[in-house]
Amino acid sequence: MxxxxxxxxxxxxxxxxxxxxxxxxxxxxxxxxxxxxxxxxxxxxxxxxxxxxxxxxxxxxxxxxxxxxxxxxxxxxxxxxxxxxxxxxxxxxxxxxxxxxxxxxxxxxxxxxxxxxxxxxxxxxxxxxxxxxxxxxxxxxxxAVARTRALFWLVALAVLVAAALAGRVAVRRSLRPLREVEAVAVAYGAGDTSRRVPDAWPGTEVGRLGGAVNAMLERIESALAAREASEARMRRFVADASHELRTPLATIRGFAELHRQGAVRDPEQVGAAFGRIETESARLGSLVEDLLALTRLDEQRPLRRDPVDLLVIAGDAVHDLRALAPDRPARLVGLDGSPAPAPAPVTGDDARLRQVLTNLVGNAVRHTPAGTPLEIGVGVRRHEGGAWATWQVVDHGAGIPPEEAERVFERFYRSDASRTRGTGGGSGLGLAIVAALVRAHGGAARVVATPGGGTTVEVALPAEERADELPEADDHETLDLDGPDVPEQADPARRGS
Missing domain, CATH: 3.30.450 (Beta-Lactamase)
Structure with missing residues (x-):
């Protein structure tokens, strides 16, 4: 108009x-x-x-x-x-x-x-x-002037009508993408999230609007997919947690009812029953603590950022293992079995990093026979992405099948389903906590094959030292951070943890 x-x-x-x-x-x-x-x-x-x-x-x-x-x-x-x-x-x-x-x-x-x-x-x-x-x-x-004026107004009227028709056609054509945007919005609101605005020349406002709408829809679809995945993980997590909590609770309630009904009268039987109640209570408390730790990590609460040397933590872990399991040969070695460990300084939370190594060592002890040797490798690797301070916890047990190695960091995952929850099997959260803590420090965790049999869990964290001050790495020591080490949303756990 x-x-x-x-x-x-x-x-x-x-x-x-x-x-x-x-x-x-x-x-x-x-x-x-x-x-x-x-x-x-x-x-x-x-x-x-x-x-x-x-x-x-x-x-x-x-x-x-x-x-x-x-x-x-x-x-x-x-x-x-x-x-x-x-x-x-x-x-x-x-x-x-x-x-x-x-x-x-x-x-x-x-x-x-x-x-x-x-x-x-x-x-x-x-x-x-x-x-x-x-x-x-x-x-x-x-x-003559009157004739010219009349002719001019006839021509002007024709031009005005033609311009109006052409303008109407042009406006309808220019607004066609807007109608397509409207149709896509209506379809999207009705649940068809696959609809997109057809591409238009980005040199026009309507073309740029269509591109912006498509980008917005992509982000919305990604957010919806992420939310659905998160809800699915939450439902699975709640179901798994309920199942895990139900087992020790059922045991505690069963022995308590036996005692209340007088079915357990012999002092030895009473002692054994209360021993089971105490054991399951401790296991229940440990499971609750692990769940609380994972919840706090999911909230992304800030960690302490202090200078930490992974070599010192690894040395303490070897001494603790020798004291707690003297039947197990434990050694502190370099990376990939080299005899000389090297300092591996990082910036992080000392207590949380000690928890990482404690969970890894405990997981290896729990799932290997008594007397199985265990090594902790420490060093720094350098590759195109920078320098990485690395731990390797190596056991020589039965190992983990390759098809299960990608899932050991999932919560409540156990690679050996034959183990019962009351005979030494973990809660399935130990390696989940490891992966979450490592990711919170900007690192990655993964399972690699052990030469000669067994399992090696490798943790890599950003090294504090400059790359030009670090030792050169061999060709076979290149760290691959693109593998299944730490899933994007950290739903980790190794073979039983």
Whole structure:
């Protein structure tokens, strides 16, 4: 509507300007012709003599020729066209001299417009000074201007109609992507999240809008998928946690009911029953603590950031293992079985990093036969991504099948389903906590094969030292952080943890 109004205003201005200019040009031509005619009729005596003799007048028939004394009402019409003559009786000699052949407007006897040139002349027989006026009617000029105006407005109307139709088509075509955006939004709201706005030229506002809407829909779809995955993990986690909590609770309740009903009377039986209750209570408390730890890690609470050397923590873990399980050979070694461990400084939470290594060592002890040797490798590796302080906890047990190695960091996952929860099997959360803590420190955890049999769990954390101060790594020591080490949402746990 605004464009149509502006176009109409432009046409109106153009029409007025065009017709005004045309009339001015045509009137100018008439004025030039009047000046030329006034120069040929200055000899009044010759003009009158030719008229008396009946000869053809020097003035064309569409011109009017008038003679006046300068006194109103005393005008003699020497020649006039059929349309009449102009009123020039009030033009005196002085005014005619001042005009100096300059054309002026006069009104005709029939009310029409005329252009007139008045010049002073002398009638020689009497010596009388008179005013000779030559006029030309502007009827033909006005008719030409009127025809031009009518033609212009016809053309303008056609242009306006064509512009309106073209504008309507252009607007409909330009708004088509908006209708597509509307259709996509309606479909998306109805549940069809696969719909997208068709690509349009990004040089237009509508094209950029379509691209922005598609990007927004992609983010919404990703967010919905992430939410659904999170809800699925939460449901699975709650179900697994309920199942894990139900087992020790059922054991505690069963022995308590046996004691209440008097089924257990022998002191040894009573002691054994309460021993089981105590054991299951401790296991229940440990499970609750693990769940609480995972919940806190999921909340991404900030960790302490202090200088920590992984070599010191590994040495303490070896000493603790020798004290708690003296039947197990335990060694502190370098990476990949090299004899010399190396300092591995990082920035992190000392207590949490000790928990990582404690869980790894406890997991290895829990799932390998008594007397199975265990090594803890420590060192720093360098590759294209930077320097990484690394732990390797190596056991020589039965190992983990390759198809299960990718799942050991999932919560409540156990690689050996034959183990019962009451005979040494873990809660399935130990390696989940390991993976979550490692990820919180910006690192990665993974399971790799152990030469000669067994399992190696490798943890890599960003090293504190500069890469040019670290020892060179062998080609086979390249760390791969793109594997199944720490899942994106940290749902980890190794073979029983």
């Amino acid at each position: 605004l464009v149509a109004a502006l176009l109409l205003l432009a046409l109106l201005i153009t029409g007025v300007a065009t017709t005004s200019l045309l009339r001015a040009v045509l009137v100018g031509n008439v004025d030039d012709q009047l000046r030329a005619q006034s120069a040929t009729t200055l000899d009044l005596q010759t003009l009158v003599a030719r008229q008396r003799a009946g000869e053809e007048s020097a003035v064309p028939t569409d011109y009017a020729l008038l003679l006046s004394t300068g006194v109103p009402g005393q005008v003699t019409v020497l020649a006039a066209p059929a349309v009449g003559s102009p009123e020039v009786g009030d033009v005196d000699l002085e005014e005619a001299r001042e005009r100096d052949r300059e054309p002026y407007r006069a009104e005709g006897t029939d009310g029409s417009d005329w252009r007139v040139v008045s010049v002073p002349v002398t009638w020689r027989p009497t010596g009388e000074d008179l005013v000779l006026s030559i006029g030309y009617p502007l009827g033909s000029v006005d008719a």
